[in-house]
Amino acid sequence: MFEFELKAKTGRARAGVFHTPHGDLETPVFAPVGTQATVKTLTPAQLDELGASLILSNTYHLYLRPGDELVRELGGLHEFMQWPRPLLTDSGGFQVFSLAQTRKIDDDGVTFKSHIDGSTHRFTPEKSIQIQENLGADILMAFDECSDPNDHAYSKIAMERTHRWAERCLTAKTRADQALFGIIQGGVNPDLRTESAQFIASLPFPGIAIGGLSVGETKDEMYSTLDLVNPLLPEKKPRYLMGVGTPEDLINGIARGVDIFDCVLPTRLARHNAAFSSEGRLNLMNAAFARDPRPIDETCKCYTCQTFTRAYLRHLIVAKEFLAGTLLSIHNLHALIQLVKNIRVSILNGTFESNVPGWLAQWKGNAERVKDGYQKISQKRINH
Amino acid sequence: MFEFELKAKTGRARAGVFHTPHGDLETPVFAPVGTQATVKTLTPAQLDELGASLILSNTYHLYLRPGDELVRELGGLHEFMQWPRPLLTDSGGFQVFSLAQTRKIDDDGVTFKSHIDGSTHRFTPEKSIQIQENLGADILMAFDECSDPNDHAYSKIAMERTHRWAERCLTAKTRADQALFGIIQGGVNPDLRTESAQFIASLPFPGIAIGGLSVGETKDEMYSTLDLVNPLLPEKKPRYLMGVGTPEDLINGIARGVDIFDCVLPTRLARHNAAFSSEGRLNLMNAAFARDPRPIDETCKCYTCQTFTRAYLRHLIVAKEFLAGTLLSIHNLHALIQLVKNIRVSILNGTFESNVPGWLAQWKGNAERVKDGYQKISQKRINH
Numbered sequence: 210m211f212e213f214e215l216k217a218k219t220g221r222a223r224a225g226v227f228h229t230p231h232g233d234l235e236t237p238v239f240a241p242v243g244t245q246a247t248v249k250t251l252t253p254a255q256l257d258e259l260g261a262s263l264i265l266s267n268t269y270h271l272y273l274r275p276g277d278e279l280v281r282e283l284g285g286l287h288e289f290m291q292w293p294r295p296l297l298t299d300s301g302g303f304q305v306f307s308l309a310q311t312r313k314i315d316d317d318g319v320t321f322k323s324h325i326d327g328s329t330h331r332f333t334p335e336k337s338i339q340i341q342e343n344l345g346a347d348i349l350m351a352f353d354e355c356s357d358p359n360d361h362a363y364s365k366i367a368m369e370r371t372h373r374w375a376e377r378c379l380t381a382k383t384r385a386d387q388a389l390f391g392i393i394q395g396g397v398n399p400d401l402r403t404e405s406a407q408f409i410a411s412l413p414f415p416g417i418a419i420g421g422l423s424v425g426e427t428k429d430e431m432y433s434t435l436d437l438v439n440p441l442l443p444e445k446k447p448r449y450l451m452g453v454g455t456p457e458d459l460i461n462g463i464a465r466g467v468d469i470f471d472c473v474l475p476t477r478l479a480r481h482n483a484a485f486s487s488e489g490r491l492n493l494m495n496a497a498f499a500r501d502p503r504p505i506d507e508t509c510k511c512y513t514c515q516t517f518t519r520a521y522l523r524h525l526i527v528a529k530e531f532l533a534g535t536l537l538s539i540h541n542l543h544a545l546i547q548l549v550k551n552i553r554v555s556i557l558n559g560t561f562e563s564n565v566p567g568w569l570a571q572w573k574g575n576a577e578r579v580k581d582g583y584q585k586i587s588q589k590r591i592n593h
Numbered sequence: 594m595f596e597f598e599l600k601a602k603t604g605r606a607r608a609g610v611f612h613t614p615h616g617d618l619e620t621p622v623f624a625p626v627g628t629q630a631t632v633k634t635l636t637p638a639q640l641d642e643l644g645a646s647l648i649l650s651n652t653y654h655l656y657l658r659p660g661d662e663l664v665r666e667l668g669g670l671h672e673f674m675q676w677p678r679p680l681l682t683d684s685g686g687f688q689v690f691s692l693a694q695t696r697k698i699d700d701d702g703v704t705f706k707s708h709i710d711g712s713t714h715r716f717t718p719e720k721s722i723q724i725q726e727n728l729g730a731d732i733l734m735a736f737d738e739c740s741d742p743n744d745h746a747y748s749k750i751a752m753e754r755t756h757r758w759a760e761r762c763l764t765a766k767t768r769a770d771q772a773l774f775g776i777i778q779g780g781v782n783p784d785l786r787t788e789s790a791q792f793i794a795s796l797p798f799p800g801i802a803i804g805g806l807s808v809g810e811t812k813d814e815m816y817s818t819l820d821l822v823n824p825l826l827p828e829k830k831p832r833y834l835m836g837v838g839t840p841e842d843l844i845n846g847i848a849r850g851v852d853i854f855d856c857v858l859p860t861r862l863a864r865h866n867a868a869f870s871s872e873g874r875l876n877l878m879n880a881a882f883a884r885d886p887r888p889i890d891e892t893c894k895c896y897t898c899q900t901f902t903r904a905y906l907r908h909l910i911v912a913k914e915f916l917a918g919t920l921l922s923i924h925n926l927h928a929l930i931q932l933v934k935n936i937r938v939s940i941l942n943g944t945f946e947s948n949v950p951g952w953l954a955q956w957k958g959n960a961e962r963v964k965d966g967y968q969k970i971s972q973k974r975i976n977h
Contacts, residue, residue: 245912246905252639252919254896275883275908283886283904291900499659502667512638516675520667521630524659528629531915535636 211388211415213447217557221439221466224556227416227447229295229347230386231287232262236447236468237556239459239549240265240297241542242476245274246290248542249476250535253291259511259543260550263295263348265471268340269304273323273330277343285345297348297471299451300337300378300392303355303420314354316370334377342384350418351378353392358426364396368405371420375412390416390449397430399437406441417442418449419467423458432461439466456485456548456572463552464565470549475541480534482526485544489574491519493537498523511543512536548572595772595799597831601941605823605850608940611800611831613679613731614770615671616646620831621847621940623933624649624681624855625926629658630674632926633860634919637675643895643927644934647679647732649855652724653688657707657714661727669729680730681855683835684721684762684776686737687804698738700754718761726768734802735762737776742810748780752789755804759796774800774833781814783821790825801826802833803851807842816845823850840869840932840956844949847936854933859925864918866910869928873958875903877921882907895927896920932956 210228217224227234240263241248241256248256248264256264266286271277283289286296305312305321312321318333337352352374356367371394382389391414395401409417419438422431435450442448449469450462459470478484482494486506491498493505504514505522513522513536525533548568555561594612601608611618624647625632625640632640632648640648650670655661667673670680689696689705696705702717721736736758740751755778766773775798779785793801803822806815819834826832833853834846843854862868866878870890875882877889888898889906897906897920909917932952939945 245908245914247909247912247914247916250915250919252896252916253900270912274912275904279884279904282884283902289902289905289908291905500663500666512636516637518667518673520659520663521673521675524629524673525631528631528654528658530629530631531634531918532631532636534915535634535919 210386213416213445215444217559219556219559219561220464222463222552222556222561223466223468224553225447225468227468229388231293231295231347234263234295235553237459237463237549237553238263238469239545240469240471241546242267242471242473243290243292244473245270246280246286248538249480250531250538251542253293255512255535255539256292256542259539260546261294261542263297263469263471264292265297265299266290266344266346267304268298268301268337268344271298271344272301272340273325277340281343281345287345295348296346298341298344298346298350300350300352301332301340302337302350302353303452305332306355314370316373318352334374335381338378338381338389342382342387345384345387347387348416349382349387349389351375351389351391351414353394353420355421355424356394356396358396358398358421358424358430360396361398361401364394364398364401364421368394368401372405372408375409375414379412379414388415390414390418392418392420392451393438394421396421397426397434399434402434402438403441406438410442414446416447416449416469418451420451422450423452423454423472428458428461431458432465435462435465435467442466456545456575457569459545459549460552460565460568460572463549463556464561472545475545476538479537479541482533482537484537485541485572485575487571493519493522493533494526495523505540506544509540509544510547511540513540513543594770597800597829599828601943603940603943603945604848606847606936606940606945607850607852608937609831609852611852613772615677615679615731618647618679619937620852621843621933621937622647622853623843623929624853625930626651626855626857626860627674627676628857629654630664630670632922633864634915634922635926637677639896639919639923640676640926643923644930645678645926647681647853647855648676649681649683650674650728650730651688652682652685652721652728655682655728656685656724657709661724665727665729671729679732681732682725682728682730682734684734684736685716685724686721686734687739687835689716690739698754700757702736718758719765722762722765722773726766726771729771731771732800733766733771733773735759735773735775735798737778737804739805739808740778740780742780742782742805742808742814744780745782745785748778748782748785748805752778752785756789756792759793759798763796763798772799774798774802776802776804776835777822778805780805781810781818783818786818786822787825790822794826798830800831800833800853802835804835806834807836807838807856812842812845815842816849819846819849819851826850840929840959841953843929843933844936844952844956847933847940848945848949856929859929860922863921863925866917866921868921869925869956869959871955877903877906877917878910879907889924890928893924893928894931895924897924897927
């Protein structure tokens with residue numbers, strides 16, 4: 210269980226298979242986010258049809274509502290949300306630290322107020338593992354502290370705490386059918402990232418995550434952090450870049466040795482009427498699409514593009530019909546999942562490096578990330 | 594085209610087939626409502642899977658947004674919303690008359706203000722037909738005036754106008770691939786209903802609708818109106834009871850000779866967290882369902898009941914996830930569509946009359962209609 214088989218490598222890009230109790234996970238892989246035990250607006254049948262394999266769900270949200278004990282009683286998260294393939298839960302750490310105004314961190318854990326009803330709660334590494342064991346995902350995350358990436362002093366404190374908490378999480382874990390991943394922190398500070406990568410790599414985690422990125426740093430900072438960290442990590446463990454990304458970030462992340470990604474971007478963009486396309490990101494509310502008989506993307510094989518015109522999608526948006534969100538979510542998730550699947554094929558058949566420039570050009574206009582800085586992004590995440 | 598084949602009859606209940614350019618419509622049939630060219634929250638693929646055949650869409654809404662000319666340009670409503678089976682459009686009359694504060698009726702037509710932006714528009718019988726020809730549904734409705742059913746004087750005026758407008762609609766119609774249905778009015782007044790049924794039956798409509806019911810009258814008034822009207826109608830034309838209904842109304846309507854029904858109830862209830870079930874109507878927000886591992890209805894074969902627990906549905910509702918509306922809409926529509934399909938089978942095999950008491954008992958707790966009276970219901974409809 211939880212063996213990671215490396216199937217092919219070109220440059221630093223890897224194609225592998227991670228064996229889990231809910232089936233083999235082919236990597237690289239992009240995981241849709243199902244914050245509250247549902248990928249917003251989509252049924253599991255629709256997720257299956259658009260090619261999803263791994264889904265991420267949020268410990269903080271599920272702990273508060275409906276409660277991890279209730280999920281366990283009902284057979285665990287797979288059974289509860291009826292997702293038969295691999296699931297991953299985060300530790301709750303990122304969400305809790307994002308509650309900037311209402312949380313207090315100490316060396317033992319974090320006390321925070323619920324964003325739902327203001328009630329007071331406390332997470333420790335042990336508590337996070339206990340909740341994640343109740344939820345029952347295949348992949349668990351160690352309880353960590355994400356810092357402002359450019360604040361060296363705070364990044365050092367947060368990293369050291371993350372390391373102590375990583376060891377406590379390993380000790381606290383009891384279930385053999387779940388894989389606990391450690392998380393590297395250190396902001397965009399090379400000395401801290403090096404230290405953190407070496408420390409986390411030294412612990413018996415079956416997989417390793419790179420945390421604290423895509424929180425307001427530049428793309429160059431993100432890529433150079435990946436360039437620094439990945440060569441320090443063992444080949445035989447999957448690497449997970451948390452909270453990333455855009456099509457461009459996926460291509461560049463895979464080229465730098467990342468195996469697993471997740472991001473709310475495809476479903477959040479969908480709720481804001483935006484769609485990935487090879488013409489660049491489209492806002493389908495735009496009046497220019499009112500009579501446009503083309504699909505979002507003529508090269509796309511998703512249900513939305515195979516069925517509906519831009520004119521119809523714009524009508525649904527203008528008429529405030531929920532179906533718009535569903536159809537755009539299908540398209541956006543399909544776009545990223547299929548991009549990563551195509552990249553996997555290219556790694557296996559040795560064409561990855563020659564394809565990269567074409568992919569980057571194709572997805573160029575979809576590249577920008579939100580640039581609101583650390584705190585604002587964090588606040589957005591909690592409200593996802 | 595538009596031939597109605599009567600396949601079987603038991604008592605007054607009928608099983609038939611209505612031939613349309615978009616396939617054979619097996620009757621009796623329950624039509625989901627897709628007000629704005631979408632059955633709220635559902636994809637055509639989901640509608641197909643839950644067994645939908647005929648779908649109704651609203652002329653008033655589509656005229657205002659996205660505009661009937663635009664729909665025609667994009668290939669008509671079937672192509673626009675990607676529904677390959679029969680479609681029906683109403684005349685816009687009911688919605689326009691529901692704008693109680695902002696419309697003015699005269700003998701030639703109605704001037705009204707848009708509920709979207711307050712702009713002024715005018716519908717006449719000719720204009721309604723022109724819009725419906727642009728939309729391109731298989732079944733069109735004559736422009737009629739719905740009255741407060743208990744107001745005899747107003748019902749008489751509205752009925753006489755409806756009759757004059759019916760003749761104008763027949764004259765205005767140009768397309769051979771669309772069937773125009775006439776509408777009987779007269780409120781709950783037996784003299785007017787008799788006169789209206791005889792008049793509309795005398796015109797060359799390929800189908801006949803019974804309008805002005807389910808707008809605040811009692812169930813007894815509705816059923817006795819059906820008892821009065823249906824025997825006056827030709828056997829070889831389909832009969833459509835507009836805006837009905839509940840499971841109980843469908844059973845009783847079919848027993849009285851109705852072939853076609855439509856109602857927003859299943860999707861509207863879904864948005865209010867309510868589900869039809871053989872235990873009576875359930876409100877899935879109820880805390881009693883928080884840990885309930887059963888499906889909504891153990892006898893139901895819909896995707897929702899075959900996949901999810903009440904506990905999960907309640908979680909989605911409490912967490913304000915849109916998927917709740919989708920899953921409840923699937924269940925509620927499936928419930929009514931399958932009920933009517935089962936009734937059709939029973940008419941064909943001669944078991945209808947012996948099954949009626951069991952069906953009525955099974956669906957008893959789902960029987961109540963909204964009882965807000967004529968004007969309030971109308972206002973709700975416009976906002977659907």
